[in-house]
Amino acid sequence: MGEAATGLVAQLVDELxxxxxxxxxxxxxxxxxxxxxxxxxxxxxxxVREAVFTLESRGLVETFHGGGSVCCxxxxxGYPEPEVKEGGGSRELQQQVMEMRExxxxxxxxxxxxxxxxxxxxxxSLEYARMRERGSGETTLRKAKADLTFHMLxxxxxHHLLVVSLSQVLYTRYFNxxxxxxxxxxxxxxxxxxxxxxQHEEIYRAVLAGEAERARRAAREHIAYTRQQLSA
Amino acid sequence: MGEAATGLVAQLVDELxxxxxxxxxxxxxxxxxxxxxxxxxxxxxxxVREAVFTLESRGLVETFHGGGSVCCxxxxxGYPEPEVKEGGGSRELQQQVMEMRExxxxxxxxxxxxxxxxxxxxxxSLEYARMRERGSGETTLRKAKADLTFHMLxxxxxHHLLVVSLSQVLYTRYFNxxxxxxxxxxxxxxxxxxxxxxQHEEIYRAVLAGEAERARRAAREHIAYTRQQLSA
DNA sequence: CTGGCGAAGTGGTCTGACCAAGCATGGGGG
DNA sequence: CCCCCATGCTTGGTCAGACCACTTCGCCAG
Numbered sequence: 303m304g305e306a307a308t309g310l311v312a313q314l315v316d317e318l319x320x321x322x323x324x325x326x327x328x329x330x331x332x333x334x335x336x337x338x339x340x341x342x343x344x345x346x347x348x349x350v351r352e353a354v355f356t357l358e359s360r361g362l363v364e365t366f367h368g369g370g371s372v373c374c375x376x377x378x379x380g381y382p383e384p385e386v387k388e389g390g391g392s393r394e395l396q397q398q399v400m401e402m403r404e405x406x407x408x409x410x411x412x413x414x415x416x417x418x419x420x421x422x423x424x425x426x427s428l429e430y431a432r433m434r435e436r437g438s439g440e441t442t443l444r445k446a447k448a449d450l451t452f453h454m455l456x457x458x459x460x461h462h463l464l465v466v467s468l469s470q471v472l473y474t475r476y477f478n479x480x481x482x483x484x485x486x487x488x489x490x491x492x493x494x495x496x497x498x499x500x501q502h503e504e505i506y507r508a509v510l511a512g513e514a515e516r517a518r519r520a521a522r523e524h525i526a527y528t529r530q531q532l533s534a
Numbered sequence: 535m536g537e538a539a540t541g542l543v544a545q546l547v548d549e550l551x552x553x554x555x556x557x558x559x560x561x562x563x564x565x566x567x568x569x570x571x572x573x574x575x576x577x578x579x580x581x582v583r584e585a586v587f588t589l590e591s592r593g594l595v596e597t598f599h600g601g602g603s604v605c606c607x608x609x610x611x612g613y614p615e616p617e618v619k620e621g622g623g624s625r626e627l628q629q630q631v632m633e634m635r636e637x638x639x640x641x642x643x644x645x646x647x648x649x650x651x652x653x654x655x656x657x658x659s660l661e662y663a664r665m666r667e668r669g670s671g672e673t674t675l676r677k678a679k680a681d682l683t684f685h686m687l688x689x690x691x692x693h694h695l696l697v698v699s700l701s702q703v704l705y706t707r708y709f710n711x712x713x714x715x716x717x718x719x720x721x722x723x724x725x726x727x728x729x730x731x732x733q734h735e736e737i738y739r740a741v742l743a744g745e746a747e748r749a750r751r752a753a754r755e756h757i758a759y760t761r762q763q764l765s766a
Numbered sequence: 767c768t769g770g771c772g773a774a775g776t777g778g779t780c781t782g783a784c785c786a787a788g789c790a791t792g793g794g795g796g
Numbered sequence: 797c798c799c800c801c802a803t804g805c806t807t808g809g810t811c812a813g814a815c816c817a818c819t820t821c822g823c824c825a826g
Contacts, residue, residue: 465634
């Protein structure tokens with residue numbers, strides 16, 4: 303391992319991560335006690351704690367007060383109940399991400415309505431039809447992904463490098479935040495919010511009709527609606 | 535913050551995250567020293583360290599040994615490197631940057647009108663007065679910088695981490711483009727466009743008056759006007 | 767067998783100290 | 797006059813030991 307990890311914590315993290323990934327410690331197993339690890343590795347407990355915390359923030363382990371740290375099952379996360387605490391960020395961040403989406407998707411729709419190529423219009427139609435077809439019977443995760451695919455298609459149709467760039471950054475880097483918002487809404491209302499379908503249709507129609515202002519308004523309203531569910 | 539965070543670290547994290555997202559600390563700013571925070575919050579430095587580390591693992595801050603912790607720009611990486619030479623890029627890029635500004639500064643003004651602190655309102659007044667005072671007799675470069683300073687002040691007053699992040703990226707990375715637009719306008723009309731002053735005043739007044747919708751409209755119109763000069 | 771209780775073990779936090787790396791300042795050399 | 801670097805202050809990194817809060821588990825009384 304040619305690693306030249308700088309810092310004791312980083313070295314410890316590498317060491318433990320290897321053990322975890324290599325299966326010396328399998329999901330459900332408990333990690334050694336912090337005091338034991340400190341002595342074993344010849345470092346202070348504070349260092350061990352930071353290392354364990356790093357692993358926790360990466361989702362590799364879970365720590366219980368008085369109960370030790372346990373290796374996680376990596377596939378269990380992302381299940382229907384993602385337990386928003388780590389995955390979704392603070393309420394405030396969720397709010398800000400949605401505000402950003404509101405402005406961004408409004409502009410994306412605006413430009414898409416004016417500049418989408420025939421091929422892009424067709425792709426959008428296809429995606430919209432597919433989205434509409436399956437409707438329910440999908441996991442929240444798949445719904446969120448389908449939703450972002452739809453909006454990303456519109457962003458791409460804007461033929462606006464900066465809009466596309468920002469969309470990519472937002473949709474990938476903050477996917478878990480967006481997902482958490484949708485997930486939270488679903489858990490509260492019990493089902494897919496009734497307005498969403500109609501809103502998607504309105505955006506879709508406006509873009510295809512080439513009515514830019516209407517598309518912008520529709521897109522903004524769509525996000526505003528979702529955002530509103532959040533604060534309610 | 536109606537949070538019922540369990541654990542001192544979690545409380546501290548919430549507190550700091552709030553400050554970051556709300557813009558009390560904007561990208562590029564340094565966080566207080568760990569010792570200072572420990573004293574300020576009445577906790578030990580170990581607790582502060584864990585909290586800072588949490589923020590770091592969420593990508594909100596970056597920590598440097600001996601150099602403090604700084605608030606990150608959430609959108610910096612992942613954005614295209616423009617490689618804009620002195621010329622100011624293609625007409626198309628100029629157009630797109632200005633379109634981005636139109637959307638961004640509209641939202642920035644909107645939020646600034648609602649959330650600017652008294653200190654920020656005063657700073658904005660000062661900057662506006664200074665801007666107005668010198669008027670002519672400045673180089674184009676200084677004018678462009680003053681213009682961006684004015685708009686950056688508004689962005690900072692939005693207390694919106696994502697808006698600030700995007701503004702920073704746009705204003706620094708695409709400064710040459712923005713400069714080229716202004717430069718081109720000046721060369722064509724021979725002087726500072728007549729509408730600009732009044733537009734700045736309108737934005738300024740709307741923000742200070744706390745009229746969010748009006749501020750958004752004014753900011754959008756301002757950029758739209760400049761953009762129009764471009765294509766004419 | 768059951769229920770409660772307490773000891774032992776674990777993570778959470780505090781304190782204070784020292785080490786290491788950045789940074790500002792000022793003096794010396796060019 | 798300017799540039800460079802030595803040095804001291806500031807900042808984060810690590811350490812050691814202590815105490816508190818929570819969980820676990822086994823012992824003992826009922």
